[in-house]
Amino acid sequence: MVRITENQIAKSLFAQVQKNRQEVAKNQLQVATGVKVLDPGDSNFSGTISQLGGVLERNDGYERRINALEGSLQYQEDILSSVTEQLVRAKEVAAQGANEVLSINERFSLGEEILQIRDQLVALANSTYQNQYIFGGAATSTPPFTDQTYTNGTGSTAQRFEYTTVAGGQFIQNVKVSDTLTVQANTPGDQIFQRAIAAVERLGRALQGFQTDPVAETGGLPDYTILPDGNGVAYTFPADFGLQTSDIHNAMDLLDQARERDILPERVDIGSRLRRLETAEELRELTDYSTREVLSTLRDADPVAAASNLQLSSTALEASLTVSAQVLRLSILDFI
Amino acid sequence: MARYIDRILSVSKSGLSAQQAIIANTSNNIANVNTPGYVRRRVELATRPTHDSGGVLLGNGVDVGSITRIANDFLDKAVNSAVSEFEAIKVQDDFLKRIESLFSLESNALTIGTSMNEFFHAINDLSANPASIELRANVIARGEELAESIRNTFSGIAALQKEADQQIVTELNTVNAITRDIANLNLAIAEKETLGGVAADERDQRYQLLRKLSEKLEYQMLETPDGMVNITLSNGFSLVNGTRSTSIQTEKLPSFAAPPPPSLSGDTLNYIVYDFSGGAGTGHINLTDIIASGGGSISGLLQIRGTNDPANTSAFQGTGTLVEVAGRVEDFTRSLLITMNTLNLGPDVPAGGPFNASARDLNNAAPPVFGLFDITGGIADGGNGLPDTADLIANGRDNFSSVLQFAVTDPRAIAAAQDDGTGFFQGDNRNLVALRAQQETALTGSVTGNTGTFQELYDQTVGEVGNKRNSTRVRADVAENNLLSAEESRDSLSSVSLEEEFSDLVKFQKAFEAAARLIKVADEMLQQVVNLI
Numbered sequence: 001m002v003r004i005t006e007n008q009i010a011k012s013l014f015a016q017v018q019k020n021r022q023e024v025a026k027n028q029l030q031v032a033t034g035v036k037v038l039d040p041g042d043s044n045f046s047g048t049i050s051q052l053g054g055v056l057e058r059n060d061g062y063e064r065r066i067n068a069l070e071g072s073l074q075y076q077e078d079i080l081s082s083v084t085e086q087l088v089r090a091k092e093v094a095a096q097g098a099n100e101v102l103s104i105n106e107r108f109s110l111g112e113e114i115l116q117i118r119d120q121l122v123a124l125a126n127s128t129y130q131n132q133y134i135f136g137g138a139a140t141s142t143p144p145f146t147d148q149t150y151t152n153g154t155g156s157t158a159q160r161f162e163y164t165t166v167a168g169g170q171f172i173q174n175v176k177v178s179d180t181l182t183v184q185a186n187t188p189g190d191q192i193f194q195r196a197i198a199a200v201e202r203l204g205r206a207l208q209g210f211q212t213d214p215v216a217e218t219g220g221l222p223d224y225t226i227l228p229d230g231n232g233v234a235y236t237f238p239a240d241f242g243l244q245t246s247d248i249h250n251a252m253d254l255l256d257q258a259r260e261r262d263i264l265p266e267r268v269d270i271g272s273r274l275r276r277l278e279t280a281e282e283l284r285e286l287t288d289y290s291t292r293e294v295l296s297t298l299r300d301a302d303p304v305a306a307a308s309n310l311q312l313s314s315t316a317l318e319a320s321l322t323v324s325a326q327v328l329r330l331s332i333l334d335f336i
Numbered sequence: 337m338a339r340y341i342d343r344i345l346s347v348s349k350s351g352l353s354a355q356q357a358i359i360a361n362t363s364n365n366i367a368n369v370n371t372p373g374y375v376r377r378r379v380e381l382a383t384r385p386t387h388d389s390g391g392v393l394l395g396n397g398v399d400v401g402s403i404t405r406i407a408n409d410f411l412d413k414a415v416n417s418a419v420s421e422f423e424a425i426k427v428q429d430d431f432l433k434r435i436e437s438l439f440s441l442e443s444n445a446l447t448i449g450t451s452m453n454e455f456f457h458a459i460n461d462l463s464a465n466p467a468s469i470e471l472r473a474n475v476i477a478r479g480e481e482l483a484e485s486i487r488n489t490f491s492g493i494a495a496l497q498k499e500a501d502q503q504i505v506t507e508l509n510t511v512n513a514i515t516r517d518i519a520n521l522n523l524a525i526a527e528k529e530t531l532g533g534v535a536a537d538e539r540d541q542r543y544q545l546l547r548k549l550s551e552k553l554e555y556q557m558l559e560t561p562d563g564m565v566n567i568t569l570s571n572g573f574s575l576v577n578g579t580r581s582t583s584i585q586t587e588k589l590p591s592f593a594a595p596p597p598p599s600l601s602g603d604t605l606n607y608i609v610y611d612f613s614g615g616a617g618t619g620h621i622n623l624t625d626i627i628a629s630g631g632g633s634i635s636g637l638l639q640i641r642g643t644n645d646p647a648n649t650s651a652f653q654g655t656g657t658l659v660e661v662a663g664r665v666e667d668f669t670r671s672l673l674i675t676m677n678t679l680n681l682g683p684d685v686p687a688g689g690p691f692n693a694s695a696r697d698l699n700n701a702a703p704p705v706f707g708l709f710d711i712t713g714g715i716a717d718g719g720n721g722l723p724d725t726a727d728l729i730a731n732g733r734d735n736f737s738s739v740l741q742f743a744v745t746d747p748r749a750i751a752a753a754q755d756d757g758t759g760f761f762q763g764d765n766r767n768l769v770a771l772r773a774q775q776e777t778a779l780t781g782s783v784t785g786n787t788g789t790f791q792e793l794y795d796q797t798v799g800e801v802g803n804k805r806n807s808t809r810v811r812a813d814v815a816e817n818n819l820l821s822a823e824e825s826r827d828s829l830s831s832v833s834l835e836e837e838f839s840d841l842v843k844f845q846k847a848f849e850a851a852a853r854l855i856k857v858a859d860e861m862l863q864q865v866v867n868l869i
Contacts, residue, residue: 041432
């Protein structure tokens with residue numbers, strides 16, 4: 001016969017109550033926090049939980065950068081759309097000016113209007129986003145297009161707007177928007193605006209009565225080293241009136257080229273980059289969602305299970321307390 | 337003829353006093369029902385020797401023999417070894433519980449993991465806009481936060497190690513007090529028991545002390561025929577020998593040649609030694625490893641704190657949970673100090689020559705060596721201009737984690753650009769691109785040899801801490817159950833049962849009544865004899 005003593009009973013009842021109480025405390029915490037893994041020791045998967053937490057944190061950073069880049073590209077697209085409008089307007093004015101019914105003076109005042117369009121184009125090319133020049137490559141603190149002095153074909157000093165050749169002017173920045181994808185954030189301004197500004201400038205000068213000498217492109221690429229010689233030789237009127245008209249026509253061709261070869265492709269490119277950003281964002285959301293789901297199964301308490309576990313463990317605790325009270329009350333003294 | 341009546345009277349008398357003795361013992365058992373360590377006692381009765389009374393061998397009554405302690409050596413020992421096992425694991429579990437809070441998985445806790453991700457975010461954000469002073473200031477703030485969380489984590493671990501060491505000192509004092517008391521009780525028991533009988537009270541007390549000693553360390557025990565116990569460690573070192581006890585102590589500078597225990601804080605930790613030179617201070621026997629390999633809280637503390645092999649030259653080569661975890665944190669720090677700083681200097685320009693940093697800050701200046709992360713007081717560079725492991729080793733430091741800091745304080749001094757010979761420009765982010773790529777680059781820890789990205793190294797550490805805690809918790813549960821069942825077996829035999837005592841009480845009371853009645857019968861018989869006259 002196994003001998004059972006009061007000490008034994010008291011100890012084992014106490015141990016049982018303690019165990020139940022710990023269980024209740026654990027379940028209470030789960031219900032209160034909604035989480036069952038707070039410290040690494042609470043789970044066999046704590047390494048994985050930490051890793052998934054890292055993925056989510058990285059994703060947050062990507063989201064921030066995707067949004068910032070989206071804003072910047074959207075802004076660039078708006079600028080290019082304004083540029084297109086300006087070029088269309090310049091062409092309208094030029095078409096008007098090419099009409100030989102107009103007098104020299106009337107052409108001169110149209111030239112004034114064209115030079116204002118040029119100034120607007122320069123201003124657009126020198127746009128800033130968050131106080132940084134967008135189209136200057138990595139030279140973000142100085143305007144990329146400036147009025148520069150040069151020596152013209154007749155040997156005298158002249159001015160024109162030109163892409164500043166500074167260090168980093170051709171720098172292209174790539175922004176990391178996911179673990180595997182980077183997206184180009186900028187295009188150096190000369191590749192977008194140089195030809196447009198030159199064409200408008202040449203048109204303005206021609207209308208104002210100065211010969212320009214459009215130089216054929218070499219190899220299909222714009223030759224920026226030979227620019228409109230706006231302050232060059234003045235036309236001799238009326239002999240050069242026909243030449244002026246043909247220069248205006250040439251400048252109009254240049255305007256079309258600028259629009260079709262520079263501005264339009266860049267807008268298409270920005271559009272495709274924006275779409276890639278959207279894809280990256282969708283992918284990020286997807287990863288985020290699935291990661292959160294896995295993390296939740298590993299770390300979060302199932303509220304229903306936690307609540308019913310709490311109920312169960314509370315009942316068990318109550319039962320063990322009741323049993324303890326009953327058993328400990330049993331004494332032989334009551335029967336003698 | 338009255339000689340038989342005399343016999344009846346004397347036999348009844350022996351019965352009366354025997355039942356009284358038993359009831360007295362029962363009352364003692366009842367009184368001590370809740371006394372810790374009390375072992376129930378039983379009065380042994382024996383029939384008195386008969387003698388010839390004219391050819392008839394009549395009984396002579398009862399004698400109160402000795403008092404027996406109802407105990408079993410094997411059950412006692414089982415409890416003691418279960419106690420040792422449980423205490424060793426419990427103390428480790430307590431410490432691990434505190435370590436794991438340094439690696440909390442709560443999403444808003446500031447840990448190395450979260451601050452590292454924030455730091456790389458800051459670099460990534462800056463790389464999109466390298467000239468921004470705000471974003472540069474953000475990199476500095478996040479870098480300082482990362483350095484701080486590394487410092488906090490490492491110092492937290494180092495503080496726990498120091499605490500464990502101090503606890504060992506206190507526990508040893510208790511051990512010495514216990515062994516002294518056991519030796520004294522040995523003497524008392526031997527003195528009492530040579531006179532015959534059982535020194536039950538002293539044995540109860542000694543049992544309590546032995547159990548307390550089991551909580552502290554694991555020992556072997558042998559009872560000698562004179563009732564004394566000898567206590568030895570598993571290598572035969574004697575803690576109690578008869579009436580003599582041996583004090584053991586902690587020593588930071590033992591006489592034997594050994595590297596100090598692996599200290600994370602830089603403060604020397606203790607060895608456990610016996611000083612055989614008697615205070616002259618030169619003769620020590622090393623007991624650390626023997627005690628660490630057994631059970632008991634001191635063993636648990638030693639295993640958490642870490643012990644050293646004579647071949648070890650650095651703190652991180654020691655064994656011990658805290659040392660292992662700290663080694664992983666140190667890996668992280670050294671990778672930051674070497675990898676990030678080397679990259680922060682930029683590629684070698686011109687390549688092949690003495691290293692020439694090509695990175696440039698916003699003022700077009702090259703970053704200093706150990707420019708991004710640094711430690712208080714700086715690190716002596718080996719002279720080649722490039723931070724490497726040799727520089728760290730030459731630094732003569734145990735660890736860099738507790739003094740790590742973010743070296744850049746001026747936002748303009750963060751090197752975002754690289755000088756490729758074509759001139760400096762503000763928007764250049766090439767150096768930042770190289771730095772951010774470190775988030776995905778696999779590294780090899782120079783301390784533990786673990787490999788992985790920063791994130792993976794951290795995840796591994798969290799997993800390691802979690803698994804260790806999980807395992808000690810399960811083992812602690814098992815050990816507690818073992819202890820409970822060992823105690824149950826012992827209690828079943830040795831502790832007082834009130835039901836039993838009360839039923840005994842009724843039984844012996846009846847016997848007492850019967851003996852008293854016999855005296856009355858004898859009296860009546862004698863009366864009748866007298867009336868005959």
